[in-house]
Amino acid sequence: xxxxxxxxxxxxxxxxxxxxxxxxxxxxxxxxxxxxxxxxxxxxxxxxxxxxxxxxxxxxxxxxxxxxxxxxxxxxxxxxxxxxxxxxxxxxxxxxxxxxxxxxxxxxxxxxxxxxxxxxxxxxxxxxxxxxxxxxxxxxxxxxxxxxxxxxxxxxxxxxxxxxxxxxxxxxxxxxxxxxxxxxxxxxxxxxxxxxxxxxxxxxxxxxxxxxxxxxxxxxxxxxxxxxxxxxxxxxxxxxxxxxxxxxxxxxxxxxxxxxxxxxxxxxxxxxxxxxxxxxxxxxxxxxxxxxxxxxxxxxxxxxxxxx
Amino acid sequence: xxxxxxxxxxxxxxxxxxxxxxxxxxxxxxxxxxxxxxxxxxxxxxxxxxxxxxxxxxxxxxxxxxxxxxxxxxxxxxxxxxxxxxxxxxxxxxxxxxxxxxxxxxxxxxxxxxxxxxxxxxxxxxxxxxxxxxxxxxxxxxxxxxxxxxxxxxxxxxxxxxxxxxxxxxxxxxxxxxxxxxxxxxxxxxxxxxxxxxxxxxxxxxxxxxxxxxxxxxxxxxxxxxxxxxxxxxxxxxxxxxxxxxxxxxxxxxxxxxxxxxxxxxxxxxxxxxxxxxxxxxxxxxxxxxxxxxxxxxxxxxxxxxxxxxxxxxxxxxxxxxxxxxxxxxxxxxxxxxxxxxxxxxxxxxxxxxxxxxxxxxxxxxxxxxxxxxxxxxxxxxxxxxxxxxxxxxxxxxxxxxxxxxxxxxxxxxxxxxxxxxxxxxxxxxxxxxxxxxxxxxxxxxxxxxxxxxxxxxxxxxxxxxxxxxxxxxxxxxxxxxxxxxxxxxxxxxxxxxxxxxxxxxxxxxxxxx
Numbered sequence: 001x002x003x004x005x006x007x008x009x010x011x012x013x014x015x016x017x018x019x020x021x022x023x024x025x026x027x028x029x030x031x032x033x034x035x036x037x038x039x040x041x042x043x044x045x046x047x048x049x050x051x052x053x054x055x056x057x058x059x060x061x062x063x064x065x066x067x068x069x070x071x072x073x074x075x076x077x078x079x080x081x082x083x084x085x086x087x088x089x090x091x092x093x094x095x096x097x098x099x100x101x102x103x104x105x106x107x108x109x110x111x112x113x114x115x116x117x118x119x120x121x122x123x124x125x126x127x128x129x130x131x132x133x134x135x136x137x138x139x140x141x142x143x144x145x146x147x148x149x150x151x152x153x154x155x156x157x158x159x160x161x162x163x164x165x166x167x168x169x170x171x172x173x174x175x176x177x178x179x180x181x182x183x184x185x186x187x188x189x190x191x192x193x194x195x196x197x198x199x200x201x202x203x204x205x206x207x208x209x210x211x212x213x214x215x216x217x218x219x220x221x222x223x224x225x226x227x228x229x230x231x232x233x234x235x236x237x238x239x240x241x242x243x244x245x246x247x248x249x250x251x252x253x254x255x256x257x258x259x260x261x262x263x264x265x266x267x268x269x270x271x272x273x274x275x276x277x278x279x280x281x282x283x284x285x286x287x288x289x290x291x292x293x294x295x296x297x298x299x300x301x302x303x304x305x306x307x308x
Numbered sequence: 309x310x311x312x313x314x315x316x317x318x319x320x321x322x323x324x325x326x327x328x329x330x331x332x333x334x335x336x337x338x339x340x341x342x343x344x345x346x347x348x349x350x351x352x353x354x355x356x357x358x359x360x361x362x363x364x365x366x367x368x369x370x371x372x373x374x375x376x377x378x379x380x381x382x383x384x385x386x387x388x389x390x391x392x393x394x395x396x397x398x399x400x401x402x403x404x405x406x407x408x409x410x411x412x413x414x415x416x417x418x419x420x421x422x423x424x425x426x427x428x429x430x431x432x433x434x435x436x437x438x439x440x441x442x443x444x445x446x447x448x449x450x451x452x453x454x455x456x457x458x459x460x461x462x463x464x465x466x467x468x469x470x471x472x473x474x475x476x477x478x479x480x481x482x483x484x485x486x487x488x489x490x491x492x493x494x495x496x497x498x499x500x501x502x503x504x505x506x507x508x509x510x511x512x513x514x515x516x517x518x519x520x521x522x523x524x525x526x527x528x529x530x531x532x533x534x535x536x537x538x539x540x541x542x543x544x545x546x547x548x549x550x551x552x553x554x555x556x557x558x559x560x561x562x563x564x565x566x567x568x569x570x571x572x573x574x575x576x577x578x579x580x581x582x583x584x585x586x587x588x589x590x591x592x593x594x595x596x597x598x599x600x601x602x603x604x605x606x607x608x609x610x611x612x613x614x615x616x617x618x619x620x621x622x623x624x625x626x627x628x629x630x631x632x633x634x635x636x637x638x639x640x641x642x643x644x645x646x647x648x649x650x651x652x653x654x655x656x657x658x659x660x661x662x663x664x665x666x667x668x669x670x671x672x673x674x675x676x677x678x679x680x681x682x683x684x685x686x687x688x689x690x691x692x693x694x695x696x697x698x699x700x701x702x703x704x705x706x707x708x709x710x711x712x713x714x715x716x717x718x719x720x721x722x723x724x725x726x727x728x729x730x731x732x733x734x735x736x737x738x739x740x741x742x743x744x745x746x747x748x749x750x751x752x753x754x755x756x757x758x759x760x761x762x763x764x765x766x767x768x769x770x771x772x773x774x775x776x777x778x779x780x781x782x783x784x785x786x787x788x789x790x791x792x793x794x795x796x797x798x799x800x801x802x803x804x805x806x807x808x809x810x811x812x813x814x815x816x817x818x819x820x821x822x
Binding site: 073143163269271273 | 396399402403405427521574576577582757768774777778782
């Protein structure tokens with residue numbers, strides 16, 4: 001109702017807040033230039049794009065690259081790997097920081113808590129190459145890896161984990177969890193810190209124990225944060241990331257570890273098949289967007305929290 | 309007041325951008341000199357040189373500047389890039405459209421965007437290959453090397469840095485371990501296996517080691533007549549070794565090595581540096597690598613195991629005396645020229661100069677009176693640097709700066725290196741006897757367009773192939789899995805690859821490397 005005289009008020013509104021709008025400009029330019037303009041480049045998915053001829057002179061081929069993609073023998077294997085690795089990551093990797101945040105929140109001595117936090121954050125600052133080295137060699141090498149050392153101590157046979165397709169996905173997902181769980185607790189800890197302490201006090205007076213307090217107060221109150229982060233994660237479902245998978249791949253575990261990102265790197269960047277890999281990128285984006293919409297609708301229905 | 313400040317700020321932003329862009333423009337104009345160099349050009353330059361990669365501004369490097377002065381050329385831009393990332397580098401370079409005048413190309417055309425030779429990006433150089441105008445160049449570069457940079461249209465698209473001997477690798481054996489085992493230098497495959505078994509019994513951790521993608525892992529393939537990625541002739545037809553029965557035999561044999569612990573269990577997941585570290589630590593009894601790297605291996609292994617002694621030997625042969633390591637052909641690297649570049653004569657003059665005796669002295673020994681002196685009897689007084697940085701600097705000057713040269717070995721410098729005489733002797737007398745003859749096949753469209761079909765020289769990069777090989781060797785599948793692989797390979801594009809290769813074979817565009 002306030003906006004019934006819209007035009008006049010709007011102008012004044014912009015004039016009054018001009019400083020804010022001016023500050024907005026660089027961000028807008030950035031978004032348009034680096035997020036929207038490159039979207040136009042997606043047309044090369046419908047061309048036989050040649051870097052020598054450029055966007056205008058390359059031949060148009062319609063849906064050829066999409067047909068090639070869907071009829072490629074390994075397509076379903078790659079799709080399956082991409083979906084499963086992301087799914088495992090959401091099933092195991094997503095709840096882990098919540099659990100850690102709840103546990104850390106129960107640590108009463110603040111010095112101890114800080115120490116735990118710092119130790120948990122540390123792996124986040126390692127590059128994937130280093131983490132790949134730690135996992136594939138220091139921990140899992142059949143020759144000198146720590147895990148195999150323990151297995152031999154216990155009287156077992158050393159196992160070459162990196163060449164066994166059954167282990168590829170667990171290794172990739174757990175390496176990611178090791179790296180990012182601690183880092184992920186930050187937001188939850190902040191959300192927990194924002195909860196009104198009087199709620200806990202009255203719950204305590206009513207006789208609720210620590211576990212009951214977590215279930216009935218902490219979790220419901222940080223649920224909006226959890227849902228938001230979950231939806232953001234689902235939106236990037238097929239964008240699992242190139243590096244974090246690539247460092248674990250070799251000729252033998254490729255069949256269970258090759259995902260779209262690594263496939264795009266090999267075919268697109270190494271073999272110069274730009275059109276084909278753009279088609280894959282579009283496919284990924286469409287899948288990610290649909291998943292986001294579905295999850296958002298489900299969340300709206302069940303928890304009345306949603307992104308939009 | 310506020311408005312004025314904001315306005316000033318915006319003006320500042322805009323002008324600083326303009327200045328920045330303009331500044332670069334100016335710099336490149338300034339360096340294209342006015343005192344008339346014979347050629348002025350920019351270069352795309354993927355290189356293994358650590359010296360160049362770490363240099364803050366290679367255009368101001370003393371050796372490059374000295375080269376420019378002596379050759380009277382002007383290098384206006386040099387995009388240094390690690391050679392291991394060259395595919396990304398080239399693809400991004402071509403996609404950017406900001407192309408230099410000269411491209412330094414490492415592994416023939418397969419690193420470049422598919423179909424590049426048909427796009428008119430490079431200029432044909434045939435009319436410039438004139439022995440009267442460029443006598444040094446034309447008399448130095450072998451005929452075969454030119455053939456290897458000739459496209460199907462019959463034009464020559466590159467100036468090759470060549471190999472005087474096409475075999476660059478040899479088998480390294482720890483002589484001290486061999487003596488300890490009381491065995492002679494092995495010759496046949498059986499004798500090699502005997503040595504590896506003896507190493508294993510002596511407690512050598514990895515009797516033989518290799519690294520991922522079968523890079524530098526050439527030991528036994530030649531003795532089966534099936535080095536991965538080679539083309540061989542069968543009943544007048546060219547076939548890739550991947551699909552011949554001998555390849556299955558070789559895979560079965562490697563599976564035996566793996567099962568018996570004669571080869572490093574992790575040889576297919578070792579990175580280059582892990583592989584090196586194992587050898588340097590003295591844990592490896594045998595490996596294959598470049599003959600040229602002998603001095604480096606020697607000093608690195610000896611720094612950890614003082615009693616270690618290395619020897620170079622030929623690869624194993626089968627019962628008929630057949631075998632051999634990969635034949636690299638005669639082209640090793642080459643320079644291609646941008647179609648827009650208009651001073652090819654000047655560029656060719658530079659290449660011609662770089663093959664002269666005078667240029668060679670500079671590349672190898674540096675500046676007279678500074679880095680070397682000439683004795684009364686005419687010999688060169690030169691000290692080979694002992695420290696890493698000195699060696700890297702020397703390598704940059706003598707091996708990695710732009711030049712046309714023999715990349716097999718450096719006759720001038722080897723005598724100044726520890727063990728250099730031994731290496732030179734090996735190159736001149738024994739390297740050539742250890743070669744597997746396979747066929748040169750031009751770049752195939754069917755391979756470029758199908759990543760599953762890739763047949764990298766020396767490295768196995770096609771996942772289809774790599775997976776099948778790894779599975780059989782690591783006992784995940786029985787050797788008969790090879791039959792399934794062949795069927796799948798043919799079905800997924802192999803038929804077309806073979807058909808295309810044999811089309812060129814019939815047209816006489818292929819030839820055996822010798």
